[in-house]
Amino acid sequence: MIDYFLIQATNGLVIGIIYSLVAVGVTLIFSILKIVNFAHGDLYMLGGYTAYYAITLAGIPPFPAMFVAMAAVFTLGVILERLFLTPLYSERTERKDEYGIIITFGLAFFLRNAAIIAFGVFPLKPPSFVAGVYRIGALVVTNDRLFAGVVGLLLIFALLYFMTGTIWGQALDAVSQSRDSASIVGINPRRFNTLAYAVGAALAAAAGALIGPIFAVAPDMGVLPNIQSYVIVILGGMGSVGGSIIAGITLGEAQALFTAFLPDMTRALSYSNAFSVFVLMVVLMFRPTGFFGRRHLRME
Amino acid sequence: MRGLHAAILVAGAGLLLGYGHLLNSYWMHVLIIAMFYAILSSSWSLLAGYAGLFSLGHVAFASVGGYTSALLVQFTGIPVPLGMAAGTAACCLIGAGIGWICLRLTGPYLAIFTLAFSEIIRIIVSTEDEVTRGMTGLHTVPLFNTVSRLPYFYTVFGLLAGSLALMGLLVHSRWGLFLRAIREDEQAAAASGVAVARFRILGFAIASGFAGLAGTFYAHYIPVLTPDIGDLDRMALLVVMTVIGGMERIPTAVGGAIGIEFLQEYLRAFGIWRLEIFGIVLLLTMRFARNGLLTPLWLQFVRLGEVRRPAAGAPEGIGTEASPGGSAV
Numbered sequence: 001m002i003d004y005f006l007i008q009a010t011n012g013l014v015i016g017i018i019y020s021l022v023a024v025g026v027t028l029i030f031s032i033l034k035i036v037n038f039a040h041g042d043l044y045m046l047g048g049y050t051a052y053y054a055i056t057l058a059g060i061p062p063f064p065a066m067f068v069a070m071a072a073v074f075t076l077g078v079i080l081e082r083l084f085l086t087p088l089y090s091e092r093t094e095r096k097d098e099y100g101i102i103i104t105f106g107l108a109f110f111l112r113n114a115a116i117i118a119f120g121v122f123p124l125k126p127p128s129f130v131a132g133v134y135r136i137g138a139l140v141v142t143n144d145r146l147f148a149g150v151v152g153l154l155l156i157f158a159l160l161y162f163m164t165g166t167i168w169g170q171a172l173d174a175v176s177q178s179r180d181s182a183s184i185v186g187i188n189p190r191r192f193n194t195l196a197y198a199v200g201a202a203l204a205a206a207a208g209a210l211i212g213p214i215f216a217v218a219p220d221m222g223v224l225p226n227i228q229s230y231v232i233v234i235l236g237g238m239g240s241v242g243g244s245i246i247a248g249i250t251l252g253e254a255q256a257l258f259t260a261f262l263p264d265m266t267r268a269l270s271y272s273n274a275f276s277v278f279v280l281m282v283v284l285m286f287r288p289t290g291f292f293g294r295r296h297l298r299m300e
Numbered sequence: 301m302r303g304l305h306a307a308i309l310v311a312g313a314g315l316l317l318g319y320g321h322l323l324n325s326y327w328m329h330v331l332i333i334a335m336f337y338a339i340l341s342s343s344w345s346l347l348a349g350y351a352g353l354f355s356l357g358h359v360a361f362a363s364v365g366g367y368t369s370a371l372l373v374q375f376t377g378i379p380v381p382l383g384m385a386a387g388t389a390a391c392c393l394i395g396a397g398i399g400w401i402c403l404r405l406t407g408p409y410l411a412i413f414t415l416a417f418s419e420i421i422r423i424i425v426s427t428e429d430e431v432t433r434g435m436t437g438l439h440t441v442p443l444f445n446t447v448s449r450l451p452y453f454y455t456v457f458g459l460l461a462g463s464l465a466l467m468g469l470l471v472h473s474r475w476g477l478f479l480r481a482i483r484e485d486e487q488a489a490a491a492s493g494v495a496v497a498r499f500r501i502l503g504f505a506i507a508s509g510f511a512g513l514a515g516t517f518y519a520h521y522i523p524v525l526t527p528d529i530g531d532l533d534r535m536a537l538l539v540v541m542t543v544i545g546g547m548e549r550i551p552t553a554v555g556g557a558i559g560i561e562f563l564q565e566y567l568r569a570f571g572i573w574r575l576e577i578f579g580i581v582l583l584l585t586m587r588f589a590r591n592g593l594l595t596p597l598w599l600q601f602v603r604l605g606e607v608r609r610p611a612a613g614a615p616e617g618i619g620t621e622a623s624p625g626g627s628a629v
Contacts, residue, residue, distance in 0.1 A: 036408035097407030101354050103586050109536040110579030116572050230412050267427055274423040277416040284413050285401055
């Protein structure tokens with residue numbers, strides 16, 4: 001029993017890190033563009049597919065393929081933001097909340113159906129990053145999960161460094177606090193809107209590429225992480241990267257252990273998702289902008 | 301001649317009722333489903349377009365209504381219309397509850413909350429398969445004991461007409477004005493004496509009730525009810541229909557629902573591509589014609605038969621472009 005518990009705890013940690021990676025993208029986009037990106041799960045899905053095809057068609061090894069996926073989805077993020085999100089910054093657009101919700105919801109619909117057309121509905125399994133399993137005593141973890149966890153953590157730390165240690169990251173932070181003041185000191189907010197959306201998209205793509213060998217890639221693989229990332233972002237606070245990491249790992253663990261301790265396996269699996277969504281609803285009831293969040297600011 | 305557009309619509313409806321039996325079974329089915337979607341999209345436009353409450357859980361109410369009615373009829377043996385009434389009432393109550401809980405939430409937070417609600421409903425319905433039969437589908441008791449679709453056609457037509465009449469009355473009353481005031485600026489509305497909380501709850505209850513009504517009809521029309529009725533793809537389709545038609549007016553939302561449902565059947569040969577095309581059209585509509593594609597047509601249609609007055613007539617922005625009331629059917 002204790003072994004099963006340990007295995008579940010490790011799996012939960014890995015999934016939690018992957019979810020955090022998706023969620024920090026959502027929170028980054030929210031803090032700059034002030035929209036919730038309902039298409040985030042689909043960017044994650046595209047990352048998974050790009051890595052798959054980079055490996056199988058172009059013969060790129062799995063780890064570099066992840067960077068190919070990140071670059072491709074980064075570019076896609078730039079294009080989508082330029083094409084569809086620019087009205088969010090215009091003075092003349094009314095009710096930007098409404099625009100942001102419908103346009104990203106529409107993007108999700110568009111991207112998911114595009115994936116069904118291009119890749120088919122059947123799940124595909126990319127090759128492993130590192131084949132085999134890792135054992136410590138009775139604890140057995142596949143190397144892919146370890147790899148995904150470690151690389152995921154490294155990417156999150158890279159993002160944290162980018163946000164705090166580099167001038168671009170500080171400029172992003174400045175834009176998130178006040179667009180007007182940022183433009184007074186010479187930061188072009190438009191460029192950083194694009195950057196934020198594209199970086200968020202690239203992180204989602206990395207998560208999709210990392211999860212590929214563990215589960216599989218499928219057009220609807222993004223639906224669940226998308227909703228889980230909202231749970232994380234609401235728990236961790238909209239706009240707070242650190243909060244998202246803590247909340248993501250907590251959520252992954254809570255779900256894995258919830259599943260481990262309920263006798264009815266299939267029911268536990270479905271209800272662990274319902275449970276986290278329920279937590280989200282309860283938090284929203286009492287803290288309408290989530291825990292630790294900045295006050296919800298609208299794009300002016 | 302004022303009101304020409306209303307006369308045309310009534311005449312069209314009369315023709316449809318009078319000659320509906322000439323339609324073949326397939327197109328009658330399409331028309332029935334289109335009208336089911338029309339109830340959903342008009343009530344969603346009431347909620348999102350008029351009151352500005354972006355619920356992504358609207359189809360979940362159809363699911364709640366449908367399953368409540370189907371299961372009640374199955375387990376207690378009450379007549380189907382009574383089950384439908386119960387399902388609708390349940391949706392009104394739950395809608396009011398959700399509206400009450402969401403009072404402090406705005407914009408994207410409300411959207412996330414209702415998305416979460418819809419996920420919970422979907423998960424419960426698909427997991428509790430001992431009661432709901434889950435993904436294999438629940439065999440429901442039909443509303444009429446006949447193979448003909450004609451009675452269903454008249455029923456859904458009546459439901460749609462009744463719903464539209466009620467919603468039309470609502471949006472043209474002071475209450476409709478209050479809902480629009482809440483959408484534009486909640487604080488300003490409250491300062492002008494609108495009971496914001498009461499009307500937000502009311503808006504949710506009414507719109508959810510109509511969604512539930514549509515769901516109960518669907519449940520007793522379709523022989524096998526699956527949790528798909530309330531999933532996210534269905535919600536996306538509803539957004540596509542309502543936004544492409546024009547979410548700020550109920551008639552354009554109805555037009556969007558019926559138009560997209562017919563296109564979906566007409567373009568069946570394109571398979572999944574048609575959904576992709578709808579996705580592109582949705583994005584372009586939102587980007588370049590936010591009022592919806594049918595809105596300009598509808599405004600022209602409403603003005604039919606009206607004598608053109610000099611531009612100095614009504615003050616600009618009153619009665620035409622700025623009033624998303626239009627004229628209800």
